[in-house]
Amino acid sequence: xxxxxxxxxxxxxxxxxxxxxxxxxxxxxxxxxxxxxxxxxxxxxxxxxxxxxxxxxxxxxxxxxxxxxxxxxxxxxxxxxxxxxxxxxxxxxxxxxxxxxxxxxxxxxxxxxxxxxxxxxxxxxxxxxxxxxxxxxxxxxxxxxxxxxxxxxxxxxxxxxxxxxxxxxxxxxxxxxxxxxxxxxxxxxxxxxxxxxxxxxxxxxxxxxxxxxxxxxxxxxxxxxxxxxxxxxxxxxxxxxxxxxxxxxxxxxxxxxxxxxxxxxxxxxxxxxxxxxxxxxxxxxxxxxxxxxxxxxxxxxxxxxxxxxxxxxxxxxxxxxxxxxxxxxx
Ligand code: HPA
Ligand code: ZN
Numbered sequence: 001x002x003x004x005x006x007x008x009x010x011x012x013x014x015x016x017x018x019x020x021x022x023x024x025x026x027x028x029x030x031x032x033x034x035x036x037x038x039x040x041x042x043x044x045x046x047x048x049x050x051x052x053x054x055x056x057x058x059x060x061x062x063x064x065x066x067x068x069x070x071x072x073x074x075x076x077x078x079x080x081x082x083x084x085x086x087x088x089x090x091x092x093x094x095x096x097x098x099x100x101x102x103x104x105x106x107x108x109x110x111x112x113x114x115x116x117x118x119x120x121x122x123x124x125x126x127x128x129x130x131x132x133x134x135x136x137x138x139x140x141x142x143x144x145x146x147x148x149x150x151x152x153x154x155x156x157x158x159x160x161x162x163x164x165x166x167x168x169x170x171x172x173x174x175x176x177x178x179x180x181x182x183x184x185x186x187x188x189x190x191x192x193x194x195x196x197x198x199x200x201x202x203x204x205x206x207x208x209x210x211x212x213x214x215x216x217x218x219x220x221x222x223x224x225x226x227x228x229x230x231x232x233x234x235x236x237x238x239x240x241x242x243x244x245x246x247x248x249x250x251x252x253x254x255x256x257x258x259x260x261x262x263x264x265x266x267x268x269x270x271x272x273x274x275x276x277x278x279x280x281x282x283x284x285x286x287x288x289x290x291x292x293x294x295x296x297x298x299x300x301x302x303x304x305x306x307x308x309x310x311x312x313x314x315x316x317x318x319x320x321x322x323x324x325x326x327x328x329x330x
Contacts, residue, residue: 001084002083002084002279002280002283002284003084003283003297003298003301003324003327003329004084004086004301004320004323004324004327005084005085005086005267005279005280005283005300005301005304005305005324006085006086006087006088006089006266006304006305006307006308006320007080007085007087007088007089007090007268007269007279007304008089008210008233008235008266008268008304008307008308009091009212009213009235009236009237009266009268009269009270010076010080010088010089010090010091010268010269010270010272010279011056011091011092011093011131011161011270011271012069012072012073012076012090012091012092012111013056013060013063013072013092013093013096013271014056014270014271014272014273014274014275015072015075015076015079015271015272015273016059016060016062016063016072016273017075017273018037018040018041018273019037020071020072020075021037021040021059021062022036022037022040024062024063024064024068024071025061025062027068028062028064028065028068030061030062030064032059032061032062033058043055044243044274046243046244046245046274047245048193048244048245049163049164049192049193049244050163052243052244052271052274053162053163055274056271056274057096060096060097060100061100063097063102064102064106065106065110066106066109066110066113067110067113068110069106069107069110069111069113069114070110070111070113070114071114072111072114073090073110073111073113073114073115073118074114074121076088076090076272077114077115077118077121077122077124077126078122079272079278080122080124080278080279081122081123081124082280083278083279083280083281084279084280084283085124085278085279085280086123086124086125086320086323087124087125087126087305087308087310087316087320088118088124088125088126088127089126089127089128089129089156089308089309090111090115090126090127090128090129091129091130091131091159091161092107092108092111092128092129092130092131093131093133093161093162094107094108094130094144094147094148095132095133095136095140095141095144096133098144098147103147104144104147104148104150104151105150105151108128108148108151108154108155109151111128112128112154115128115154125316127156127157127309128154128155128156129155129156129157129158129159129185129187130144130145130148130155130157130158130159131158131159131160131161131162132144132145132158132159132160132161132172132175133161133162134160134161134162134163134164134167134171134172134189135162135163135167136162138171138172138174138175141172141175142174142175142178145158145175145178145179145182149182152182152184155184156184156185156309157179157184157185157186157187157309158175158176158179158184158185158186158187159186159187159188159189159212160172160187160188160189160190160202160206161189161212164189164190164192164193164194164198165193165194168194168197168198168201169188169190169198169201169202169205169206170201170205172188172206173205173206176205176206176207176208180207185209185309186206186207186208186209187208187209187210187211187212187235188202188206188208188211188212189211189212189213190202190208190211190212190213190214191211191213191214191215191216191217192212192213192214192215192216192241192244192246193244193246194216195216195219196216196217196219196220196223199211199214199216199217199223199227200223203226203232209232209233210232210233210234210235210307211227211232211233211234211235212234212235213234213235213236213237213241213246214227214234214235214236215234215236215241215246215247215254215258217234217263218254218257218258218261224261224263227263227264228261228262228263228264231264232264233264233265233266233303233306233307234258234263234264234265234266235266235268235307236255236258236265236266236267236268237267237268237269237270237275237282238250238253238255238267238282238285238286239269239270239272239275239276239277239281239282239285240269240270240271240275241253242275243274243275243276244275249289250285250286250289250290251289251290253286253289253290255267255286255290255292256290256292256296259296259299259300264303264306264307265300265303266300266303266304266307267279267282267283267286267300267304268282268304269281269282283297283300283301294329297329298324298325298327301324301327302321302324302325305317305320305321305324306321308320
């Protein structure tokens with residue numbers, strides 16, 4: 001069993017494996033433009049973030065009912081548990097579903113059918129983070145937050161994802177202010193393909209507590225110093241960065257330099273069905289490609305629980321942290 005860890009950067013729609021996509025397509029009478037899972041897998045060659053997003057949104061067509069979202073989440077939780085995930089903060093993209101006529105209740109209630117008994121069934125505690133699509137309008141984000149109001153007891157926070165360049169954080173100032181007023185935690189993708197200034201803006205304008213990806217902070221020593229000083233967690237996704245060509249090969253990933261700089265880094269899977277691995281696979285990959293030793297791996301696991309939104313249950317955080325310290329590498 002892989003070291004105990006929290007997964008803090010995981011898009012539930014990005015856990016849709018080809019086999020489940022075809023199963024749901026059949027169940028719902030949806031036609032996919034691929035003959036079979038082999039042909040679909042051949043489409044998993046991405047040039048950049050946008051080329052991935054095109055397929056990611058296309059395959060979502062198979063997700064229609066509460067049961068579909070329940071099956072999707074249960075499949076993820078079983079795989080995550082098998083790779084040492086003890087706590088998962090799960091992103092979902094409601095605008096991508098609302099646009100297809102699937103309402104907020106279907107998505108949240110469906111996911112909740114799996115999340116509600118995840119601890120008993122999988123041994124994984126969970127939270128939900130609602131993401132706004134940054135290539136949609138600010139008005140659409142506000143409408144989405146409004147549609148989520150009946151479900152806020154099931155949603156810990158808000159995030160910002162989809163195509164980054166050209167959609168700076170400031171575009172979403174108003175909806176983040178509204179989310180904060182509702183008591184929601186705030187995170188945002190920044191510095192994946194976008195410049196370091198987007199990270200600064202996410203902190204200053206949106207008031208985010210964690211940065212998703214954030215690896216381009218390394219271009220600004222001043223920003224790195226700030227992130228270190230303020231202990232801002234970065235949710236890195238190494239296999240995603242290789243597949244979306246943010247880094248050429250895993251051996252070039254800046255993770256070791258980021259840890260050496262004192263940044264509070266975590267390792268996550270992003271869209272594991274598309275990028276070649278779940279949380280434990282990402283840990284294994286960085287260990288092999290970057291030569292990270294046991295203490296570095298333990299630091300990454302520890303960081304994941306330090307950065308988790310567990311303020312309502314510090315006893316649980318302490319329990320998870322003691323599991324990390326007690327873990328013996330095989
Ligand atoms: N980046 C931005 N948006 C996303 C991603 C990602 O890696 N995955 C799903 N939506
Ligand atoms: Zn992401």
